[in-house]
Amino acid sequence: MEEFKDFTEAHTCKETLKAFEKLCVKLGLDNVPHEEFFDQLSYGLSKNWKFKRFLDHLKNKFQDTGKGKATKILIVGAGPCGLRIAIETxxxxxxxxxxxKRDAFTRNNVLHLWPFTVTDLKNIGIKQFFGRFCCGELDHISIRRLQLSLLKIALVVGVEVHTNVEFEGLKCPQKNGGTGWKAVCKPQNHKVSDxxxxxxxxxxxxxxxxxxYKLQNENGIVIKQGFDRKEFRGRLSIAITANFVNSNTPAEMKAKEIGGVSSHFHQQLFKDLKTKKKIHLENFVYYKDETHYFVMTATKASLLQRRVFREDFPDASQLMERKNIDVQSLLAYARDAANFCTNNAMANINFAKNSRGVDDVAMxxxxxxxxxxNASHVVERNGKKLLIGLIGDSLLEPFWPQGTGCARxxxxxxDTAWMIKNWKSMNAEPLEIIAERECVYKVLSQTTPNNIKKKYSDYTIDPKSRYPSINMKAVTAKKAKQFYDDVQDDNYEDVVSPAKKIKRTDETVEFNDLLQWCQKVLKQHIQYNITDLTTSWRSGCEIGCLIHVFRPHLIQMKNLDPSDRFSTMETVVNIAQRELGIYPVITVSKMVNCSSENEVEMALYLTQFYQLFHEENILENISSDNRGISNTTTYMTETNIVKPREGRFEFPMENDKTVEAGNDTCYICNTELFMMERLSVESVFCHRACLKCERCHCELNLENYRTQTSSKGRVRFFCPKHAGPNAKFTQSIRKRPSQVLDPINEPQPLKERSNIADRKRVPKSSEKPKIPPRPDFLARRVTSASIRRKDFTIQQMTTKK
Structure with a gap:
C-alpha cells in the first residue's frame, strides 16, 4: 500500500501528518470514534505481516487498562515528553x-538516554520506524528523530495531533450542565477550541x-492563574552546543565518541587544549548521530581571551546578550575545541544549519x-473539575551535564499518566490523588540511573514499579488543599477583562524620610556624602558602610575598594542578600550607573535596610575585630523555598510632625487616608478598621488572614473560614520556622503587634534585637508576577531577651 509506505518513510512532521491523513482516508478511518480507531486500523493493515506483528504488540498494551475510555485529555506541546504521555494515555x-504551535521538528541536538529509556522506547516499537536506534557504542538519539518516531506511534494508537495551534488559556464550563472545559487557542476558529x-x-x-495562563468564565471575565516555580542558582556556567554535518565518510566514522569527559579526570587533555588553543573547558561531550553533536562548558575567562565576548560584565544577563557575542569568534571557538578533541576529524566539515538557516552553534x-x-493542581468551576499537570522541562528543567532531560x-x-488513571477511576478522593502525585514528584529530582529499579521490563505507570522508595506521607491530603481551586469569582463584581496589575506609587515624603535616615546613619563617615537615593550610592561602599554600621562582623570597610565599583557593589549586594535576606530590585550594573530614572528602584532597595535596622541604635566606633561572629543559622521552608517576606508593614515615621503631603486614599473604602493612620498590607494602603473579610465583614487578625486576587487584579481579603482553598495564606507579621540555634541564643516568643497602625510612633528599643537568621539563596520562589514586580513586601521581626 503506497500510502502506508509514505507514512513510514516520512522524514518531516508535515510529511508524516499528510501521509497519515491519506492513509486514514484510504482505509475509511477519517470519521471513526477513537475507541474503535486502533482496531480498525489494525484490520486495514493486517495484510502487512511485519507491521501486523507491531500492531499486535501495541494491542496488548491497550488491554492492560481500559477504564479511561470517557476521559478526554488535551496535551500542549509535541516534544518528546508530550508525545510520550500522549501514547501512554x-x-x-x-x-x-x-x-x-510549531509544524516542524527542527532541533538537531542529541539526547543522552538512560538504560530504562532505551528499553521503554523499544517496547513501544520505535525500531519499527527507526531501525538504527541505539546501535552505536553510546545510547543517544537526536531530538528531531525521537519526535518524529514518537509522532508516528502516537498517530497509530489514535492520538489526534494538530500543529500551528497555540494554547492561550481556558474557558470555564457553563452553568446548569452546559459545556465543559475548553481551551482558548490561536487561531480562535480552530476545531480544538470546541x-x-x-x-x-x-x-x-x-x-x-x-x-x-488565562482563565475565562462565561461572562468573559479573565483571571490569571498559574504554577509557581523555584529557582536554584549556582556560579556562572556557560555551555556551548555545536552541530556539524554528518556525511558518514570514512574519516568521520573513525572519530571516537566522547560520552562526557570532565577536566578533573582527563587533566592532560584539557591542559593541552588550554595551552595550544587558549580554550579552557570544564567538561566535553561528543555524540555521533545524524549530526556530529558537541556540547561543552567553557570558562568566562577563556571566552574573553578568545574575544567571544566583546566586553566583560559582572551581570550574567548583560554578558550573554546577543550584541555582546562575536558570532565568528564563537564559531571558531567551537570548531577548534571539536577538532582538538577528535584529532582534527571536523577540520573540513561544515556546521549544520538550524531552523533559521544559520550555523547551528549556540551559547x-x-x-x-x-x-x-508543584506538579499538578485542580480547578473546579460550576461543578466541573479540571485536572492540570506539568511534565518534561515545564516540570523540572534538566541539568545537561548529567543528561537528565529525557529520562526524568x-x-x-x-507519574502523570498514573495520576490520570486514578483520576478517572476515582478510587480515591481528589485531594488524595493530588497528594500522591506531589509525594512522587519529590522523588523525581533525586533520580539517577543508579537509584531506580533495575528490572526495566517490569516498569509500568505505577510509580512503585520504578522507584525503590517513596515517602507517601510527605504531602498529605490536607496540605494538598492549596492545589485545589474551587473559588467562584461569580460572587464578586464583574469586571472587564483582562486583569491588570495594580501599581502603587510611593509618596515623596517617604523618599525624603528614607534619605534623612540614611544620612543620619552615615554621618560619622564623612567620606560618604549622601545627597540623594541614586548617584550617591554608585560605588557600593555606601551600602557596605550601611551594613557595617549595624552588622560590623559582616563587612570590613578596609576591604571595599571604591575604585572598583562593579566588584564592590557585587560584594555588598551578595552579602546583603545572603546574610540579611535583602534582595536587589535592579541589577548590579544598573546600581553602579544609576541615575534619577532609577530613584524608585533604589528607594525600594534601601527601604529594606530601613525596615530591618531603623529600630536599632546606631553603633558608634565599634571595630569589627572586637566583635565575635554570631551563630546565624540557614533555614528553608518545607518546600525548599526561601520564605517570602510577605505582608509588608510601613511603620509610622519617627518624626512627630504632620506632613500634609503624606495624605493618600484608602485602598478599600476610597476615603482620605492620612500618613499617620495608614496600614500597609499586601503592598496597598488602608485604614486598620477597613481590613475586614469581604464575606462576613469581621475584622481581620493581622497574623492570620487570606488574600485572593480578583479578576480585575484587586486584592481581596478573607478570614480563614470564608477563604477558598486557592486563597493565599498571609501573615503581616509571620513567625519564622523552627531554628537550630545555640542554646544561649534561643529565640523568645515574638511580641504581639495587633494594633501597630494605631500607634503614633514606633518607640526605640533599648535592647539590640538579635540578628535574624540568614535565608539560604540556593533556592527562591519565582512566579510570573514576582518577575515583573518592582515592589516588594517586608516582614519585621522583633525579639526580646
Whole structure:
C-alpha cells in the first residue's frame, strides 16, 4: 500500500501528518470514534505481516487498562515528553488531543538516554520506524528523530495531533450542565477550541511552563492563574552546543565518541587544549548521530581571551546578550575545541544549519535551574473539575551535564499518566490523588540511573514499579488543599477583562524620610556624602558602610575598594542578600550607573535596610575585630523555598510632625487616608478598621488572614473560614520556622503587634534585637508576577531577651 509506505518513510512532521491523513482516508478511518480507531486500523493493515506483528504488540498494551475510555485529555506541546504521555494515555483508552504551535521538528541536538529509556522506547516499537536506534557504542538519539518516531506511534494508537495551534488559556464550563472545559487557542476558529476535556497536560518546555495562563468564565471575565516555580542558582556556567554535518565518510566514522569527559579526570587533555588553543573547558561531550553533536562548558575567562565576548560584565544577563557575542569568534571557538578533541576529524566539515538557516552553534547560561513548586493542581468551576499537570522541562528543567532531560521527563510522564488513571477511576478522593502525585514528584529530582529499579521490563505507570522508595506521607491530603481551586469569582463584581496589575506609587515624603535616615546613619563617615537615593550610592561602599554600621562582623570597610565599583557593589549586594535576606530590585550594573530614572528602584532597595535596622541604635566606633561572629543559622521552608517576606508593614515615621503631603486614599473604602493612620498590607494602603473579610465583614487578625486576587487584579481579603482553598495564606507579621540555634541564643516568643497602625510612633528599643537568621539563596520562589514586580513586601521581626 503506497500510502502506508509514505507514512513510514516520512522524514518531516508535515510529511508524516499528510501521509497519515491519506492513509486514514484510504482505509475509511477519517470519521471513526477513537475507541474503535486502533482496531480498525489494525484490520486495514493486517495484510502487512511485519507491521501486523507491531500492531499486535501495541494491542496488548491497550488491554492492560481500559477504564479511561470517557476521559478526554488535551496535551500542549509535541516534544518528546508530550508525545510520550500522549501514547501512554491512549493506552488507557483516553481520547487524546495534542497541539503544538510549531509544524516542524527542527532541533538537531542529541539526547543522552538512560538504560530504562532505551528499553521503554523499544517496547513501544520505535525500531519499527527507526531501525538504527541505539546501535552505536553510546545510547543517544537526536531530538528531531525521537519526535518524529514518537509522532508516528502516537498517530497509530489514535492520538489526534494538530500543529500551528497555540494554547492561550481556558474557558470555564457553563452553568446548569452546559459545556465543559475548553481551551482558548490561536487561531480562535480552530476545531480544538470546541474540544471539551477533563485533563490538561502542559509539556511546553522550560520557557513556557504555564507559569501564567488565562482563565475565562462565561461572562468573559479573565483571571490569571498559574504554577509557581523555584529557582536554584549556582556560579556562572556557560555551555556551548555545536552541530556539524554528518556525511558518514570514512574519516568521520573513525572519530571516537566522547560520552562526557570532565577536566578533573582527563587533566592532560584539557591542559593541552588550554595551552595550544587558549580554550579552557570544564567538561566535553561528543555524540555521533545524524549530526556530529558537541556540547561543552567553557570558562568566562577563556571566552574573553578568545574575544567571544566583546566586553566583560559582572551581570550574567548583560554578558550573554546577543550584541555582546562575536558570532565568528564563537564559531571558531567551537570548531577548534571539536577538532582538538577528535584529532582534527571536523577540520573540513561544515556546521549544520538550524531552523533559521544559520550555523547551528549556540551559547547558553545554565547557572540557574528552574522547577515547578508543584506538579499538578485542580480547578473546579460550576461543578466541573479540571485536572492540570506539568511534565518534561515545564516540570523540572534538566541539568545537561548529567543528561537528565529525557529520562526524568519520561518518568514524570509516567507519574502523570498514573495520576490520570486514578483520576478517572476515582478510587480515591481528589485531594488524595493530588497528594500522591506531589509525594512522587519529590522523588523525581533525586533520580539517577543508579537509584531506580533495575528490572526495566517490569516498569509500568505505577510509580512503585520504578522507584525503590517513596515517602507517601510527605504531602498529605490536607496540605494538598492549596492545589485545589474551587473559588467562584461569580460572587464578586464583574469586571472587564483582562486583569491588570495594580501599581502603587510611593509618596515623596517617604523618599525624603528614607534619605534623612540614611544620612543620619552615615554621618560619622564623612567620606560618604549622601545627597540623594541614586548617584550617591554608585560605588557600593555606601551600602557596605550601611551594613557595617549595624552588622560590623559582616563587612570590613578596609576591604571595599571604591575604585572598583562593579566588584564592590557585587560584594555588598551578595552579602546583603545572603546574610540579611535583602534582595536587589535592579541589577548590579544598573546600581553602579544609576541615575534619577532609577530613584524608585533604589528607594525600594534601601527601604529594606530601613525596615530591618531603623529600630536599632546606631553603633558608634565599634571595630569589627572586637566583635565575635554570631551563630546565624540557614533555614528553608518545607518546600525548599526561601520564605517570602510577605505582608509588608510601613511603620509610622519617627518624626512627630504632620506632613500634609503624606495624605493618600484608602485602598478599600476610597476615603482620605492620612500618613499617620495608614496600614500597609499586601503592598496597598488602608485604614486598620477597613481590613475586614469581604464575606462576613469581621475584622481581620493581622497574623492570620487570606488574600485572593480578583479578576480585575484587586486584592481581596478573607478570614480563614470564608477563604477558598486557592486563597493565599498571609501573615503581616509571620513567625519564622523552627531554628537550630545555640542554646544561649534561643529565640523568645515574638511580641504581639495587633494594633501597630494605631500607634503614633514606633518607640526605640533599648535592647539590640538579635540578628535574624540568614535565608539560604540556593533556592527562591519565582512566579510570573514576582518577575515583573518592582515592589516588594517586608516582614519585621522583633525579639526580646
Amino acid at each position: 491512549a493506552f488507557l483508552g483516553c481520547k487524546v488531543v495534542l497541539i503544538d 474540544f471539551e476535556f477533563d485533563v490538561l497536560v502542559a509539556a511546553t518546555g522550560a520557557r513556557d511552563a504555564l507559569c501564567e 547558553l547560561d545554565f547557572s540557574s535551574k528552574f522547577e515547578a513548586a 521527563g519520561f518518568l514524570g510522564a509516567f
